[in-house]
Amino acid sequence: MAKPPFLGRQSEMSSLNSRWKGKSPEFIVIYGRRRVGKSELIDRFLNKKKGLRLLAREEAKELQLRRFSEEVADYFNDDFLRKTGFSDWDSFFEYLYQKSDERIIIAIDEFPYLVKEDNALPSILQSFWDLKLKYTKIFLILCGSSIRMMESMVMEYSSPLYGRRTGQILLRPLHFIHIYDYIKDIKKSINYFSVYGGIPAYITGLNISQSIEKSITDNIFRKDSYLLRDIEFVLRNELSEPRYYFSILLSISNGNHSQGLITNDTGLSKGIVNKYLSTLIDLDLVTRKVPATVSKRSHRGLYYIKDNLFLFWFRFAYPNVMLIERDLGDAAVKKQVMPYLSDYTGLRFEEIAEDIFLSVNGRDVLPFFFTGWGSWWHKGEEIDGIYYSETENKILFCEYKWQDNVKADVLIRKLKEKSQKVSWNRDNRTEYFCIVARSFNNGTWETSEQTEISGREKEAENIILLDINDIEILCRKALE
Missing domain, CATH: 1.10.10.10 (Winged helix-like DNA-binding domain superfamily/Winged helix DNA-binding domain)
Structure with a gap:
């Protein structure tokens, strides 16, 4: 059976690989909601490296230790371990310590299941990390789908493991550009993302x-x-x-x-x-x-x-x-x-457009590099998107319309009226206005030459119009 495609995660993979190349011991926490791709990330990271992923289950401690014994024995081809097994978590971590004189990845997936059966486990791991493991070349990964439990067990001040981790990755759903990169059709990507979101297991199963x-x-x-x-x-x-x-x-x-x-x-x-x-x-x-x-x-x-x-x-x-x-x-x-x-x-579509703008921010395709953004509302008035730069005193006002044949001149006029109610640096700012739509009425503007983002910009008025084709170009730019 073919492996599912691996979408996005370049940043997370780069971070893990960078740490792998170092000589210091690593204690990495990877967490995020179910089906967001944590196990797949670990498996891809393990590819062609020494190490293994141990998947915990909701079962008795004795069964957990027996299964871990079998999997570790198989990996290290250890007949003695097959016969004796780990009697407790102390013997498990002692065994890992003995194997960690060279770089090795040990990933414990669904760590909270183990703690539910033995709440002393974090203290045991703390002791081994402080006294032994942090002096080895081990690359330890604790992974879990319960965000609250992972934070309380590993990262909160009250946890015995507080301060031991060397890094953490909160794996979030994919951005829109990664869904587009998989589907390749901009309209279908918007429709699918609007329904299924950015959970990889959902998208790749369709x-x-x-x-x-x-x-x-x-x-x-x-x-x-x-x-x-x-x-x-x-x-x-x-x-x-x-x-x-x-x-x-x-x-x-x-x-x-x-x-x-x-x-x-x-x-x-x-x-x-x-x-x-x-x-x-x-x-x-x-x-x-x-x-x-x-x-x-x-x-x-x-x-x-x-x-x-x-x-x-x-x-x-x-x-x-x-x-x-x-x-x-x-x-x-x-x-x-x-x-x-x-x-x-x-x-x-409002969220998708914002996500795309964030993905290309700093790539010199928008009028300026923005440091603040969001929608805006006040006393019955709303603006779909505002992007602004505190250092340059520049602000971009946007309206997003998932419609065809949009009359941009009407929307721009209304957008300009509403923009004057936004008090941010009102007396000292450079204003830009943008309409994003599936398509525009052909008679909307006498357009100038294509801009760098392939939108139509009326230079004198700092007006930008982006249709579905322009949005697709932005997505491709973000993926470069």
Whole structure:
């Protein structure tokens, strides 16, 4: 069976390889949500290097030690270890110590499962690291899918392992440019990313030759599809009170973005909502946004579901679960999803455009290098995207439209009016204006020559228009 493609992760792989070439002992923590690609990253890193990945399971300590004994014995071809095995974690780490006089990678995957069975394990590892392992050439990796447990077990001040790690990688979902690099079609990439997000296991498991309607029908709106139940599975495995988190995520998906609206909608107390929102942010499932140019501590913060599949599932799949269970998923997609999918994708297109701009920032293809960004709103007025440079006093105002035949002159006029309500350096700034759309009305502008980013820019007014082809060029530039 062919291995799945390895998407993105050049930065993480470069970091690991750089550390591998050094002579110092390494204690690396790799963590992130399920199916984000942690094990695949480790396996690719291990390729043609000395070492092995040991996968923990939710089983008794004795079974864990027995299985680790077998795998380690097989790797080192150690008949004696096969017969005797590790009696406890002390003997396991002592064995690793004896094998670490030369560079070797030992990756323990799903480390939290081991700690759940033996909460003394972090203290045992601490002792071996301090007294023995840190004087060897070992390259130790602890990996886990429970973000909260990995942080509390390894990185928090109260943990016995605090201060021992030499590096950490919080593996996040892929950026849009990596999904485009895999799919190769810009419109299809936007549609697929809007529904499935940047989790590699989701994207690489799809038949990307399908239309987005067929893909949704086959992969989400079928009662035997694992994606239909995966959201609930993630919440149950990561959170102690999944029903409360479920209620909060459902409320946000229904358009309740302020803390007050979420509290009123769910019936939960303000304190509970505050606490659970904080946890969802830590898990990278929810993001808190404040208007661009405003302090992050602003009380004007709004909450949004960050993961696209979570948002799509709560918006479309959850309300139609009964139909899906009755094998009516095909009809539900046609009647309950497709009429609204363009509007839904339009909301995700705002995030995609921002992600692309961030990916090419500093590559001399945008008017300036920006240091701050975000959407903006105030007293009923909204601007999709603002990018600004504190050092150059330059600011770019953007509107994103997942539409064809957009009349840019109308949007630019409105954008200029709204921009004057943004107080940031209003009396001393250079302004730029940008419209991003699938396509523009042919009569919108008398365009000048192509700019470096292949957009059409009206130089005197610092106006940039980017259609779908220009966006694709930006993606290619980001991947260079």
